[in-house]
Amino acid sequence: MSSENHPDGYLRYQRRPIPDRDPAERTGDHREIYAPEWSEQQLREQATRCMDCGVPTCTAGCPIGNLIPDWNDLVSRGDWHNALDRLHGTNNFPEFTGYACPAPCEDACTLAYNDSPVTIKNMERAIVDRGWDEGWIMPQPPARRTGCHVALVGSGPAGLAAAQQLNRAGHRVSIFERDDAPGGLVRYGLPEFKFAKWRLDRRIEQLEAEGIRFHTGTELGRDMTLEALRREHDAVGLTIGAQHPRDVSIPGRELEGVVFAMPYLTRSNRLQAGRPAPAEPHAAGRSVVVLGGGDTGADCVATALRQGAEQVIQIGINEKPPIHRPATNPWPLPLRIYRQSYAQKEGGEERFSINSLAFLDEDGDGRVDMLEAERVQWIRDQAGRRVDREVLEDGLRLPADLVLIAAGFARPETDDLGAPELAIAGDGTIATDESMATSISDVFAGGDAAMGHSLLVWAIGEGRDLARSIDIHLQGESALPPSLRTRNRPLRADGWPSLQGAG
Numbered sequence: 001m002s003s004e005n006h007p008d009g010y011l012r013y014q015r016r017p018i019p020d021r022d023p024a025e026r027t028g029d030h031r032e033i034y035a036p037e038w039s040e041q042q043l044r045e046q047a048t049r050c051m052d053c054g055v056p057t058c059t060a061g062c063p064i065g066n067l068i069p070d071w072n073d074l075v076s077r078g079d080w081h082n083a084l085d086r087l088h089g090t091n092n093f094p095e096f097t098g099y100a101c102p103a104p105c106e107d108a109c110t111l112a113y114n115d116s117p118v119t120i121k122n123m124e125r126a127i128v129d130r131g132w133d134e135g136w137i138m139p140q141p142p143a144r145r146t147g148c149h150v151a152l153v154g155s156g157p158a159g160l161a162a163a164q165q166l167n168r169a170g171h172r173v174s175i176f177e178r179d180d181a182p183g184g185l186v187r188y189g190l191p192e193f194k195f196a197k198w199r200l201d202r203r204i205e206q207l208e209a210e211g212i213r214f215h216t217g218t219e220l221g222r223d224m225t226l227e228a229l230r231r232e233h234d235a236v237g238l239t240i241g242a243q244h245p246r247d248v249s250i251p252g253r254e255l256e257g258v259v260f261a262m263p264y265l266t267r268s269n270r271l272q273a274g275r276p277a278p279a280e281p282h283a284a285g286r287s288v289v290v291l292g293g294g295d296t297g298a299d300c301v302a303t304a305l306r307q308g309a310e311q312v313i314q315i316g317i318n319e320k321p322p323i324h325r326p327a328t329n330p331w332p333l334p335l336r337i338y339r340q341s342y343a344q345k346e347g348g349e350e351r352f353s354i355n356s357l358a359f360l361d362e363d364g365d366g367r368v369d370m371l372e373a374e375r376v377q378w379i380r381d382q383a384g385r386r387v388d389r390e391v392l393e394d395g396l397r398l399p400a401d402l403v404l405i406a407a408g409f410a411r412p413e414t415d416d417l418g419a420p421e422l423a424i425a426g427d428g429t430i431a432t433d434e435s436m437a438t439s440i441s442d443v444f445a446g447g448d449a450a451m452g453h454s455l456l457v458w459a460i461g462e463g464r465d466l467a468r469s470i471d472i473h474l475q476g477e478s479a480l481p482p483s484l485r486t487r488n489r490p491l492r493a494d495g496w497p498s499l500q501g502a503g
């Protein structure tokens with residue numbers, strides 16, 4: 001059933017993804033939104049839709065250069081074990097991406113040009129699910145130790161990927177994490193129903209069995225100094241993420257009930273994990289306004305629906321994206337069109353081009369109860385920045401006893417690291433050179449901390465390259481493979497990697 005044997009697979013089979021659970025049913029619990037079962041026959045048929053293009057634009061569209069046509073071919077033959085090896089060759093944690101990646105690879109699939117793309121993300125999920133089910137994914141401790149010790153600060157996907165790669169290269173690795181459990185945003189950002197935490201725990205167990213040491217509840221700048229870390233280790237990697245939130249500075253911001261998305265999502269994730277959590281913020285019985293049209297906003301909407309919110313309105317400041325690919329966003333770039341989020345499929349209301357003006361406390365009890373806003377038409381400069389507005393509808397008043405600010409993340413939290421000599425780039429990220437070295441010798445940085453808030457797949461790629469850079473620093477050379485992520489490829493003006501030289 002390979003694409004070689006079935007070059008017409010895409011003509012014989014329509015795209016048929018593994019379905020999600022029915023929205024009406026899934027909002028009644030916090031279990032994953034995905035249908036738990038998939039059919040092997042269906043997946044193998046779907047894999048034959050891959051044409052094994054001479055220039056695999058899917059691979060070029062994947063920030064870590066996943067060898068997508070190879071796995072599709074192997075899956076179509078039923079050779080799941082080799083497919084898993086190929087998958088792990090570029091990605092330490094394919095379940096992170098197989099379940100939660102927005103899959104720019106599918107936008108870049110040749111079939112996406114005038115048909116429906118191959119179900120690449122499903123394929124990734126199915127391969128790694130099968131690997132775990134069959135017991136093929138085992139700890140891989142290194143055959144020999146180099147005698148070098150590396151400290152990583154921050155245990156999100158970048159830190160975890162860097163740790164696994166460095167450990168496999170033979171270095172002793174310790175991860176220091178301020179939270180009470182490792183995983184970064186995968187642990188306390190992504191809701192349980194988007195990525196179940198037992199999947200993360202299973203990976204942490206694998207890493208521990210490989211010899212990686214985790215020190216949770218340990219914050220750089222509070223519980224230890226960078227100087228001490230450098231003294232005790234041969235190299236330090238900073239993978240602290242970029243969780244400093246963007247605020248919405250309008251009158252009433254100080255009112256009770258106007259909160260950032262992360263404390264809200266963290267509380268919910270802690271409750272789902274049976275860990276101690278504060279009483280607030282919660283959405284039960286409340287009118288919730290989510291400020292921010294992105295993924296974090298969607299996760300807030302879906303969480304509020306599960307908590308029994310009275311109503312949930314998600315507000316985007318920008319215009320509603322177009323329904324079809326505009327000429328300014330040509331294939332194979334990631335699609336910038338309107339796609340209804342999984343959360344909006346579950347309920348709630350979505351509004352675009354809304355400019356928030358003030359949070360109001362009409363009954364004077366110190367708690368927000370209304371959002372005042374206007375609907376606008378933005379006037380933008382040549383770079384696309386909002387410079388002015390035409391008001392289309394003023395005096396909008398939206399009931400709001402809980403406002404969740406999900407306006408994105410500005411930069412890493414570097415203020416309290418206690419390392420003033422650490423150079424910071426103009427955009428607030430930790431400044432690094434091409435080898436991911438910071439301004440402090442033996443200290444490197446990667447992931448969102450160095451590239452700004454991004455996606456799981458970029459963070460994994462950053463972690464892999466951070467490991468390679470540190471390995472070269474310690475040993476003069478490295479057998480660890482580089483990823484295909486941004487730093488090895490020219491960037492386009494819109495921030496996505498150029499397809500030049502890929503494939």
Ligand SMILES: Cc1cc2nc3c(=O)[nH]c(=O)nc-3n(C[C@H](O)[C@H](O)[C@H](O)COP(=O)(O)OP(=O)(O)OC[C@H]3O[C@@H](n4cnc5c(N)ncnc54)[C@H](O)[C@@H]3O)c2cc1C
Binds near residue numbers: 153241243417453
């Ligand atoms: C709500 C939400 C949903 C998301 N959903 C998706 C999705 O569906 N798909 C997707 O691809 N991406 C998603 N993302 C983005 C993705 O989670 C991030 O890009 C990714 O986790 C970044 O990885 P990282 O390792 O660089 O940083 P993080 O995951 O942020 O991890 C950084 C870690 O460093 C720790 N840390 C920080 N400072 C210190 C210190 N001083 N000392 C010790 N430890 C410290 C933090 O506690 C944290 O554990 C989402 C993000 C959010 C917020």
